[in-house]
Amino acid sequence: MGLSVVFLIFFLYQLSCSSSIFLCPKHQSISLLKFKETFTINPYASSRCYFRGQKPYPKTSSWNMSRDCCLWDGVICDEMTGHVIELDLGCSRLVGKIDSNSSLFQLSHLQRLNLSWNEFHGSHISPEFGRFSSLTHLDLYNSNFSGQIPSEISHLYKLQSLLLSTSYNTVQRLAAHDFRLLLHNLTLLRVLDLSGVSISSTIPLNFSSHFTTLVLGHSELYGVIPESIFHLPKLKILDLSINYQLNGYFPKTKWNSSASLTDLNLQGVNFSGYLPESLGYLTSLNNLFLIFCNIWGPIPESLSNLTRIEYMFLAGNFLNGTIPSSIFSLPSLTDLELSNNHFSGKLEDIKSNSLLSIDLGNNQLQGHLPESIQNLVNLTTLDLSFNNFSGSVDVSFFSDLKHLSSLGISYNSISFTNENKVNFTLPESLVYLQLAACEVKELEFLRSAKKLEHLDLSNNKLQGRFPDWASSNWMFSLNSLNLSHNMLTSVDLTPFQSLKTIDLRSNSLQGSLSMPPNSTTYFFISENNLSGEIPSSICNFTSLVMLDLARNNLKGAILQCLGNISSLQVLDMHHNSLTGTLPTTFRFGSSLRSLNLHGNKLEGKIPQSLANCKELQVLDLGDNHLIDIFPMWLGTLPKLQNSND
Template sequence: MLNRAYTQFSFFLFLCFCLPSFSSSIPHPCRKDQSATLLKFKRTLSVDPSVSEDCDEYGKERYPKTSSWNMSRDCCSWDGVICDEMTGHVIDLDLGCSQLVGTIDSNSSLFQLSHLQRLNLSYNGFYGSHISPKFGRFSSLTHLDLSNSSFTGLYGIIPESIFHLPNLETLDLSYNDQLSGSFPKTKWNSSASLMKLDLSFVTFSGNLPEYLSNFTRIEDLNLKRNFLNGSIPSSMLSLPSLRKVVLSGNYFSGQLEDFKSNSLVWIDLRNNQLQGQVPKSIQNLENLTTLDLSFDNFSGNVDISLFSNLKHLWYLSLSYNNISLINEKEVEFTLPESLERLELAACEVTKIEFLRSAKQLEELDLSNNKLQGRVPDWAWSNRMFSLKSLILSHNMLTSIDSIPLQSVEIIDLRSNLLQGSLPNPGNSTRLFFISQNNLIGEIPLSICNLRLLKVLDLARNNLTGEIPECLGDIIHLEVLDMHRNNLSGSLPATFITESSLRSFNLHDNKLKGKIPQSLANCKELQVVDLGDNQLNDTFPMWSGALPKLQVLILRSNKLHGSIRTSRIGNMFPKLRIIDLSYNAFSGILPVSLFQHLKAMRTIDQTKKLPAYLGDRYYHDSITIATKGLKLELVRILTIYTTIDLSSNKFEGHIPHIMGDFIALRVLNLSHNALEGHIPPSLGSLSVVESFDLSFNQLSGEIPQQLASLTSLAFLNLSYNHLRGCIPQGAQFSTFEKYSYGGNDGLRGFPVSKGCGNGVSETNYTESAVDDEESNSEFWSDFWKAALMGYGSGLCIGLSIIYFMISTGNPKWLARIIEALEYMIMVRQRKKQGRKGNYRRRNNHF
């Protein structure tokens, strides 16, 4: 009985003391108000599978987490939701990479979740959402991540209240470029608790606060690509816990103080305006793995031994400063063996002995230095199998025979003095740049074994022979650039339908035959430049079906016939540059082509920064005629728009539809047989900079509407049948006589003293006759000298003309320049085997 009583008493004690404790450990179910709030928040958003694609790049899983949210399950078991086990309040909401789109405003039910400790809304599409001050009311919040959420999302000014959250440990607002703000001038409440601050790629401005010394726990500070300026406080470089500091892409200036924090692992100060010496205290940062001081204004000598003690260093970049890299003690083993990426572009490097110890190099950039001659054999013995990227461009190397290229994926040897035949890279090569050297010989067929090749740049060499037919079969090839060589034969006839070709540049070779229609298979083509060859074909009408084509240059060939394109379909939807000059195209100007050029009819007002064709590896370049000059565009602005149909056999009228090309920068219809009036609609070309209608048979008056072209910097209407008064306006008052020469009927400034009420037509005619008679003796002698120059050599003729100028009237100089332009033009025409369609008026000369 006693034992039984004792057992019952023990069970009673268990019920009294243990059961309450046991029941409290059971997770509390979700509160009804919390689930209702979450569902209300869900209804304000929708799911778009195309959103959150950036998550793939960072290895984050993307899927619609809110799809699991429904009342049939406890809200604490929903995807992305974590509740407090004791109270049932939602304390953690992780909706990163959830493919959500919609707007989050100050009335959002999200702000009713007042017990949140962690909130992650990253990698979504909250387009048009302001960042609400109510984010600063989550008093328990320790982690806030709104990065990559298109708050253009997240736009407006960051509320200062966010910086005063007392328990905040992580704040990530990165990659919301419409979000602006500045650091609070008063001490943050969260400064003592903050461990990670990421404001990269927003638009923060102003200085760094002087109280950064209060951030005793901060480990990760990323302020990349903002508008911050001033000096970098020395206190920041002494923070005891700081491991990673990224301040690149700002406007910091002044000298960089010594580093005093031994915890630093990652330093990125790239692309600022920092000055002075590179701090020698770097050699004390024993844990450093990454150091990027490139694209600043550091100066003086930097001894390579400065980095010899950094045993964990794997990335070092000092490129593009004003420093000179030296090895003062001539020590052989000066770089840590751990080094994998080394960038020393434009560092006055002349010798590379310091590479002996770097046995694990994968990426090496020694471009824009003073390396000469042949690269020594020993330099590559340790890196034969590890090197993946080799950049030695813009040096004075003459031979690369010793360089093992078998495993290298990126090879950049541009702008050296390399001689001999084209080297054969390994089959793993993806990017191969060897332009602007002295290479000779033919392109080997083995080049087609590079099945991974994306960029092949052989431009500006002396390569001969034919282009291998098999290049059109490389699926991954995006850029094929062989311009300015001596290649002959015909173009490759076959380009596969799976082609990735984006840029095709064979400008200035000796290619003959037709333009292969199989290029129509290359749906990614943006740039086609086949100018300055000997191609004999009609206009490639099929090229209009290329959906991404922006640049088409066929100048200086033997192309002929009329230009007609289909009126049906979306032809040339993105074409912005078309150059068909110096061919034998005939007939009327191609109105059917003009009707399709949609990209020339709109000006994109949304683009704030200049954009160029190409990518980080390859920049498209072309040669065009503008403002009376032949100009090479080493990079092509996407806003640059050109129509050049000059030096052909076009006839008929200039169509009024050309006035619709309001994005046009250059218009050149010169040296044709165009007639009729200049359409007043051309006055709508508000951004046109170069306008050339010279050497045609245009008649009538110059439209007054052209005087409104405020961007016009070059005008040539010479050698037509124009008459009447020259319009006066802001730009027209800046043009010289040559812009109107050869038009006897034109009056007004600058060809005469007045128009209408100023000087009568009779007086003008009489004064012109008197001037002509007074100079007739000179022009007789001039043309004798000119013809001597044309027959026996232009230099001799120019010498005679120079003598005549030095002893004659200085006012003759302008006329001589006009005459010389005419002579050079006739000479060029004769050289090309065409008579041309020019007229010379004796009464003008």
């Protein structure tokens, strides 16, 4: 026998030995294929994975018996026995149900199971999950399970990570007793995410000291947060947000978790007290969310120690005093949200080069806008609306902020000017612009802004015709337009294809009523000088929610089709010169909440079809020429308010 033949035999022997080590038992291959067959692949499922930086794809589509199951996508086997010990089907576009008879539960050696970000609508978490006695990681995150979470989950004593979070369009419950049992039994837990799960319980006093991640947001928790949570030595992420019946107290001394805590989200939890200096010990903190926490007093200077913080959200509280200048010097800070508080005084120079978003709206800040804002060349969002800032601000102030997409300086004492109409316009990147009550007189500074979606120029000094170039610039982008309380005489709405909300109240608009696109949902054009009849094209507005045509000079009949628009909630045409009879076409299931036709010239009787409007709260037909006795069926409308109330 030649030497080459000997080597070939030896190679084939080694290959057969190594392949036998990884050989997947046939019954496991069959179980996996049966599990695969219970689902369909939907190309639109798992699309939310993109927001998490993951690309969804159907991992099971390549599974077949021609290959060892240990080589299948998402499957990992024990190197010695060949048993499937890990199954990762996260973001796999799976759609279907998992019931207690599923072949999944035949994979008894599983140590890690990831079914996250799929769509198992109608599936309950089966008690059979409790059979995976070797399981250390279970991830069912946002896969649309519903119903009661079984107590058998608390039998998985080896679990280190448990993710059962659900989206807010599904209802998943965990009994208070099972919640306490879970925390008591699973002493090795490091990661627990039950956000969105209805628990309706207090937080137990004793639980695993190994926790690195504890997420219990939107879980209907109540009572008092045990202070021991803040002293978990390895805790990195704590999220107890949106539990409005939950109360808490910040530790006044150094937190045991201060060296490790990176994310703290207590939004909506009632702390009802001052911000403690002890927050300054959280030197590893990246994200801080203390929104609507009922906290008051000044921002402690110790927060200047948070040199790693990127997101600082302290909105919707009762914080007061001046904003410390040290906040604007934090080297890593990208997003600062301090809106809806009681801060006063002048705004200090902003020295941070990292800031991308600043929201200080709804405070009592005063003085001129600091010139240092002009140096924030990476800024994307700036909202200073509803303060007491003063002085003249030229459009050139923002000329270097090339990435600015959202700007709000409404309702201050600011005069927004455009002294150099040739060289300076607002950035092309603008999407949201709020300049209400800023003494704006013309719109040339917006010629370069071609991506606008929301524009608020209400309570200004605009006159004459709304410029024609605006429609060519924003024909397909503009979604919301507020030009109310100006002196405009003409606005052509026809070219705008994407408008949903339009507010043109209190102008000097003349001529016939200009109709917006059919997709409009909110249309306010009251208190103008419009005349003529209501165009029949309004019958095409099948998504209309509010229609306000009050206080004009409109004539003719009220179109019958208005009673057929099931989405319509508010119809206000009071103080016009409308004639004819009321619409008789109000349908069962109507959403109408308010109908005001006061001060017209309407005749006839009150149509009995109004009895179909079970949501009706306000009905005003006064000062017309109606001839009718009081219809007793009006008393059957459950929400109709008494005018004497």
